[in-house]
Amino acid sequence: MKKYFLLLLLSIFQFGISQEIKEKSLLWEISGNGLEKPSYLFGTIHIACQGEVLMSPELQSAFDQTEQLVLELDMDDPGMMGKMMEASLSKDGKKVSEKLGPDLTQKVDSLLQAKMGMGLMMFDNLNLPTLSMQLGLTALDCPMDLGYDMMLLTEAQNAKKEIKGLESMDSQIELLLSQPDEESIQAIKYLVNNFPEAQSELSKMVEYYRNQDVQGLYDFTKKSFEDPKFPQGSLVEFLDKRNQNWIPVIEKEIQSKPTLIGVGAAHLGGKEGVINLLKKKGYKLKAVLK
Template sequence: MLRGFLLISFCSLLFAGKILAQGNSLLWRISGNNLTHPSYLYGTMHSSDPRVFHFADSVWASFETCDAFAMEVVIDESVQSSLLTNIFMSGNTTIRSLLTMAQYDSLQRFAIRNASINISDFDRMKPLYVAMMLEMLAGGDSFVNSPDPFLDQFLANAAGKQNKEVKGLETAGEQMAVFDAMTYTDQAQLLMKTVRDYSSDTLEYERMVQYYLSNDLSQMMEFENDMGIPDSLYEALITQRNIRMARRIDTMIQLSSTFIAVGAGHLGGPGGLVNLLREKKYTVVPVLPSYNNYLKDGWYRFTSRRQGFTADFPDVPSITQDTTANGRKIQTYTSFLKSANGKTDSFSVVCIPGTFDRILLNQYLPVTKENFRLSEETLTFTCDEKNGNKSQGKILKGKNITYILENRYRKKPEYCDRFFQSFAILAE
């Protein structure tokens, strides 16, 4: 299911050089027009390339403040159903019938040599789908073969763990309708262009990644402004979709603060989302990137304005939210580190609303276990678990939040002090 969807959404990236936002930032703050809380617009690359997950400091901070998350299409069971009914050509049309014998032979050789597939297995598939599939497989993009989520889905997963509402700006059917904007004959010619231009496209993709990593949208705008995309495809792929997405963003952000992730190619230009939202009387400004939170020793300094703390983690922490039977919403920030002894240690900050008391302590700590030891004086604890893991913890009292810090380890707490000493409650 995921793989089929990625073949669709990847088209936004393929043409991302055509239009890009004004200003060197991937993240944009949306305010004004009677909004009580800002929302954020974030330009992504629809890729699972590990490099695109190196977020600027402002991304996670902005992400956490929003109550909802929106992406181009929410991946669910309906996507697979829509895909299966839309990827094939109607009637008896085949790729072989759209190409000359010489073209088909050239396509077959390319598919076998570069993607290890037989093109005859995809003879009924719409040529644009085949073009994108070949480009990704031949380029070794982890989109198709990797179990890891692509960037947009990674953010959606993170939103789900935080119990944010996850919304789609389009339906799968609306996005796949892009493929009907060109005739089968024109799609077949674009497929052959993909084969002819493969070597240069690979180099251009790498350049695009580098521009993306540096947030250099001005360079991206200058890069291959005219990619030779047919007007009918461009109109369906970018122009009309931007109008539709801007209209739905307008509705969404009036209801709740929303972190919106879309392909970077949708942000800029007169018909881009930034300008379309400004036309709807919103103030849309770039959030300039910095990477100061990535520390020299490899750790990451994370700050939660919503929970009022800062702490150093081995990596960007994952965030989960649970609601207890009595209605308390507990937010947990966890990061993992493979220690020198080869074991994986975890570092967590648990944020519990309410002031510290014995009832809270009994409810959220394993005080009934024989191997749990708590110092009432220093509010520190240790625990030896049956599976051989050990843990050290610390309890801190905020004004309206109780923080429980915990380092779970196997052999010895190599970085416990490093973690605990970095923690600080933010001044109000």
């Protein structure tokens, strides 16, 4: 009985208390488990409003203390852009407008004209999942800028630091562009018919990021994936399994040299988030606060 009670307490301590990330921080120091020098984990956002992507003193310090940059993808790969462009194109020979039909085509065209100053004709050769993602980006209610991934990439290139990726371009393409056409059309219909709601949802997500609330961002993302109105695939596939696959790669890199790891901030929180998975491996994760 005592043994059972002890195991129960250990279970609660390890898997209960540590599950929810209380600290509000996008930057985390990784130490312990035999590391001679700390590495750092940073939650990025892939798009942002102009003027909001800044190298804070804390992030600059982490960058200066590390010897390499590891992002979700090896964005220094010269062939990456070509692969992305090729993957975004329709493979069945049908144009987007043919698949959407006249009514939805007109609505999508009007939205693109209003938000981007160009009509659907410019996107007619894309596949539907790519178009759905493009429309989702238009819901950002401010002039858009590239996110932290590109900023960190530029900084690492200028500093001549090695740049690596946690997963291959092929695996990310397979995940992001595997949505069936029926689900993509449902998502597109939701966006054009409920655009103010989509803007509000994206605004909430960005606000969680501004507040550095990685647990709140994960919870919000989970709720979004569970909403049948806007199909996005499986949260387990999109976040949890990728996080699990990244851990051995992260361990290898941080054991070899001090590393700055940048991944989408939604990957940090949750039971199967990168922070908790590294803790379970015995590493100490400390929030770097302003």
